[in-house]
Amino acid sequence: MxxxxxxxxxxxxxxxxxxxxxxxxxxxxxxxxxxxxxxxxxxxxxxxxxxxxxxxxxxxxxxxxxxxxxxxxxxxxxxxxxxxxxxxSHAPIYFDDDIGLMALDALPADEARALLQQRRAGLAAALTEAQAAPPHGGSLQWIIQHRIHHLSSELAWVDELLGKLGQVGR
Amino acid sequence: MxxxxxxxxxxxxxxxxxxxxxxxxxxxxxxxxxxxxxxxxxxxxxxxxxxxxxxxxxxxxxxxxxxxxxxxxxxxxxxxxxxxxxxxSHAPIYFDDDIGLMALDALPADEARALLQQRRAGLAAALTEAQAAPPHGGSLQWIIQHRIHHLSSELAWVDELLGKLGQVGR
DNA sequence: TTCTGATTAGTCAACTTTGACTAATCAAGA
DNA sequence: TCTTGATTAGTCAAAGTTGACTAATCAGAA
CATH class of the missing domain: 1.10.10.10 (Winged helix-like DNA-binding domain superfamily/Winged helix DNA-binding domain)
Structure with a gap:
């Protein structure tokens, strides 16, 4: 809808x-x-x-x-x-994106961390790009701000995850 | 995929x-x-x-x-x-959920705030429920933790938004 | 003059998703 | 004994989505 x-x-x-x-x-x-x-x-x-x-x-x-x-x-x-x-209403929150986390043990810990580092880099790039756009006063302003908020949150999450995996993995 | x-x-x-x-x-x-x-x-x-x-x-x-x-x-x-x-890779982040924010001015400010309060309540309930589940050590643990992380982030975002709308709206 | 790219309109077959439905067996309650 | 609900298998038509494609006009570059 x-x-x-x-x-x-x-x-x-x-x-x-x-x-x-x-x-x-x-x-x-x-x-x-x-x-x-x-x-x-x-x-x-x-x-x-x-x-x-x-x-x-x-x-x-x-x-x-x-x-x-x-x-x-x-x-x-x-x-x-x-x-x-x-x-x-809030959207139901599905994490098709996270399904790989169910099967992290299928890869060597080093490789898994390297792949998640790639994800981190992609998120960081998207965040930088989103923040670089000039502040937008129009009807899209809230959506853009939400996007930035969400990207920051995701980045923090990946960092947290990498931290935890680092402790466990060695 | x-x-x-x-x-x-x-x-x-x-x-x-x-x-x-x-x-x-x-x-x-x-x-x-x-x-x-x-x-x-x-x-x-x-x-x-x-x-x-x-x-x-x-x-x-x-x-x-x-x-x-x-x-x-x-x-x-x-x-x-x-x-x-x-x-x-990270999932592209689409906000079909946020499309209503493009058209906030279509409703009286009071009603818009009340509706967003409903959204806030739904998010808070989902978060409480997610946190109530016993800590999960299995393969779903990361997904569950991500879900909690995300729900917290969304809740914070709605609160921020309500704060801004409150200032503007009166 | 010819060619390319923007402006305008879509369409179509193929693929994906889903609500609602069928069909059979078995355990247990009424 | 009868009925209900769990266990097992799906199916099907209808709806939604998409990559790739067609077709016409016009401005400006080569």
Missing amino acids: NRELLLLSLLRRQEMHGYQINEFLNRDLAACTDLKKPTAYFLLNKMAAQGWVAQEETREGNRPPRRVYRLTPEGETAFQDLLRENLA | NRELLLLSLLRRQEMHGYQINEFLNRDLAACTDLKKPTAYFLLNKMAAQGWVAQEETREGNRPPRRVYRLTPEGETAFQDLLRENLA
Whole structure:
């Protein structure tokens, strides 16, 4: 449902055509979601069938035609319902990412530590990059701050883990 | 790929039949993954076709027959490859959960805060529950500790957010 | 003038995931 | 004796997701 909410919240601010939506997803939201173009169209069509968004074909000058998507009143209601649900609940926290930790003993301790060091480096790089971006005052500011918060937390966790493994492993 | 890794790491420790696997997923791993029964069978069949796991039908006494899945040598190799990849990389961090924060201004500030308080309460309950479980020494210990770490971090984040919204909102 | 890349529209087949369902055996309670 | 719930096996249609692809217009570079 959160992907519908994302699209509805974009359209709520201003009507957009598909290319615009996908540019926004790729440019501004790439770090925050993995919603991709065919899925976006799939969901837009689904929501159009539900009456949450309306499509209108327009054309300016000789430019390629645009199909503009905008929110209907039903869409606004759905948006508010989804928003309330989204704010009130936290995502279940799954750690597919951590599954390897179930089987740490399958590798030599040295190799496992080296691999986790690689993970650490990747996290540190992502954190540096996220922090380097200029402070953002727009609608994405909370998401960006959460991302930084989370990356810091993950980095601290890997360090803690490496510390514990270091003690045990030698 | 991480779901394959999960199944392979289970089978690596001991061969298992489907019911056992799904019981383990529902009982012990429910908080860590959302891998569900039909997906598990789908992946087991796929990996069987790839030669990573072998199936064998057994029957004890009058009990219903069992189809036992076990790792092949190719499966062991695949397991190690996936494990190395898993340990060395961090999951991309997507915040479908946070999408509502893009549209906070769509609700009265008071209501938004109240909804986030609900989220906070849910996180706090999950954290209490996770911490209440007796310290776990088995293969899940790191995952459980990561879960606790993450829940604490999320709780701190929501508190920080509520603090900032409180200042702005009045 | 031709070619490349941005702008606009998607589509499609293949893959993955899931809620809901079927089917059989056996132990134990009512 | 009958019913319920655990143990064992899944299946299936429907929904969601994605990599790769097509098609048209226009501005600007070569």
